[in-house]
Amino acid sequence: MSRVSLILQAGALKSYFPDSEISRYREGELTWVGTLTPSHISRGYKVRLVYARTEGVKFYVLEPKLELAPGAVSLPHVYSNADQRICLFTPLQGEWHEGMYFVRSIVPWASEWLSHYEVWAVTGDWNGGGTQPKPDSEKQDKNT
Amino acid sequence: MFTVEAKQQFSNLLEKSITKLDLTDAQFEAITERYRAVGEWLGGEDSPLAKYYPDIKPQGSLRLGTVTRPWLRDDEFDLDFTFKLQIPKVSITQYGLKHMVGNRLKDERSRYKDMLGKEKRRCWTINYSDETKFHMDIVPSIPDDFTWLLAIGVPYEIAKHAVCITDNEKWNNGDDWPKSNPEGYALWFLDKMKTRHLLLEASMRKSMQVDKVPEHKIKTPLQRSIQLLKRHRDSVFGNDKDKPASIIITTLAAYAYNNEENLYDAMSSILSKMDDPTYLRIENGLYVIENPVSPSSNGYPGENFADKWNEKPGKATNFFVWLETARSYFKSFSDMRDMPLMAKSLKSVIGERYVNESLNEIATAQKEMREGGLLKMAAGTGILGTEGRAPVSNHNFHGIDE
Numbered sequence: 001m002s003r004v005s006l007i008l009q010a011g012a013l014k015s016y017f018p019d020s021e022i023s024r025y026r027e028g029e030l031t032w033v034g035t036l037t038p039s040h041i042s043r044g045y046k047v048r049l050v051y052a053r054t055e056g057v058k059f060y061v062l063e064p065k066l067e068l069a070p071g072a073v074s075l076p077h078v079y080s081n082a083d084q085r086i087c088l089f090t091p092l093q094g095e096w097h098e099g100m101y102f103v104r105s106i107v108p109w110a111s112e113w114l115s116h117y118e119v120w121a122v123t124g125d126w127n128g129g130g131t132q133p134k135p136d137s138e139k140q141d142k143n144t
Numbered sequence: 145m146f147t148v149e150a151k152q153q154f155s156n157l158l159e160k161s162i163t164k165l166d167l168t169d170a171q172f173e174a175i176t177e178r179y180r181a182v183g184e185w186l187g188g189e190d191s192p193l194a195k196y197y198p199d200i201k202p203q204g205s206l207r208l209g210t211v212t213r214p215w216l217r218d219d220e221f222d223l224d225f226t227f228k229l230q231i232p233k234v235s236i237t238q239y240g241l242k243h244m245v246g247n248r249l250k251d252e253r254s255r256y257k258d259m260l261g262k263e264k265r266r267c268w269t270i271n272y273s274d275e276t277k278f279h280m281d282i283v284p285s286i287p288d289d290f291t292w293l294l295a296i297g298v299p300y301e302i303a304k305h306a307v308c309i310t311d312n313e314k315w316n317n318g319d320d321w322p323k324s325n326p327e328g329y330a331l332w333f334l335d336k337m338k339t340r341h342l343l344l345e346a347s348m349r350k351s352m353q354v355d356k357v358p359e360h361k362i363k364t365p366l367q368r369s370i371q372l373l374k375r376h377r378d379s380v381f382g383n384d385k386d387k388p389a390s391i392i393i394t395t396l397a398a399y400a401y402n403n404e405e406n407l408y409d410a411m412s413s414i415l416s417k418m419d420d421p422t423y424l425r426i427e428n429g430l431y432v433i434e435n436p437v438s439p440s441s442n443g444y445p446g447e448n449f450a451d452k453w454n455e456k457p458g459k460a461t462n463f464f465v466w467l468e469t470a471r472s473y474f475k476s477f478s479d480m481r482d483m484p485l486m487a488k489s490l491k492s493v494i495g496e497r498y499v500n501e502s503l504n505e506i507a508t509a510q511k512e513m514r515e516g517g518l519l520k521m522a523a524g525t526g527i528l529g530t531e532g533r534a535p536v537s538n539h540n541f542h543g544i545d546e
Binding site (some may be wrong): 015016017018019035036037038039040041042043067074077078079083087089090091093095096101104105107109110111112113114115116118119121122123124125126127128129130132133138 | 147149150152153154255300393456480481482483485486491499500503504506507508509510511512515519520521523524525526528529533534535536537538539540542543
């Protein structure tokens, strides 16, 4: 599938989330900062999507600082606890590619992550599925 | 304040969590089987009681569908049954009736002879020492002559269930038989939620595609509210014997219920109207909460559920303090806007494992919706649900252990 240009990505993000902020640098980089509320009884989470042609797409929860489930030492499905950089798809399986709109892939996945995070924070159980590989596969995750 | 959708979502979480306080299906089946076995032993062909047309029936919370798990996990469910014999009051004494039933339970060949607890004022207790964790209180009774009830305006359909029971602390005083009508009360209670019950039953029949839904599977917001209120009471008072009585909570809640469709609205309505002076009255300086099927009239005092409040004012104080606590507890959720915070607060009343199980089930169902292509995200907010501009396509959460 052909790549969705960043001007189209930006337009779609603004259309879906009119109150969000987008900055774009030509066809190479895009940053989106918005608020996601995964359910009617959830708080809003300030989030940032960063895309760079050379590095792929990364997704961060900016605020609040996420609490851990009782007894947990780390957040589930993240690349970095400190940066609250969350893992939304399995890169090697090509679940995300540049032919996909952020608003119909990464962003809903992030909202879903937040929804499962909220339950995890209370129960300690992650019900969202997926895989949690060991750190030695980190080097393969260039695309996320 | 809650939006309409937030209210619905919270209501669903609440309902799911309260469902965990029900008897399990296995417990319900074991109890049904066992009380029928007791009925068979007491009243079967071989029993000397057979000639009195014996009948055993659940009463109290089991009959009303408001059984609520005991506060401590190791405590037992306490379930009450009426055992009725067709014997005229003039032909038997209270002592005679109590021991006629007791002797059959203690018979040489009775499997219950070693399961009987200490004799209680009005009943015999059968203990089951196993996983089902419950004991059965059997209340011996005979029919009451209910013409006096008809005379004070109690409908025939309710009055005809009136019974006389026994009280071993008072039967030597020459007092008349204590009167009771648990089945009449149950019919009054069920009538208070009839509209909602019928609607629920119809929708369950349709969604389950069956002709008949078991009665105990249909729970109206009134029944759920009473379970939640009793649980909240237990969270405040534990096993304090002066805690607000279940019969008082049940009666006032049933009066206040207006067949609301969702649990949140039912709870709001009940909590705001539970101390309505129409039903919780003060007459001549005394508290009165009338038994709806044994009202006072024409000089007959009726049954006052608040009698003990007047003997022990601490009980009244406990009720009013509890009601205020329950009101502010319930109201606090509408301003939280934070799911984990709500869940923690729910845990403190409903119990950690039950809230956890409910949340995990809800989250798993959401994952299955996404896998089935049914989950969507609303534009502007990111709220997930069956409606929304963006479909949530399939993917696998990934990650590393740091």
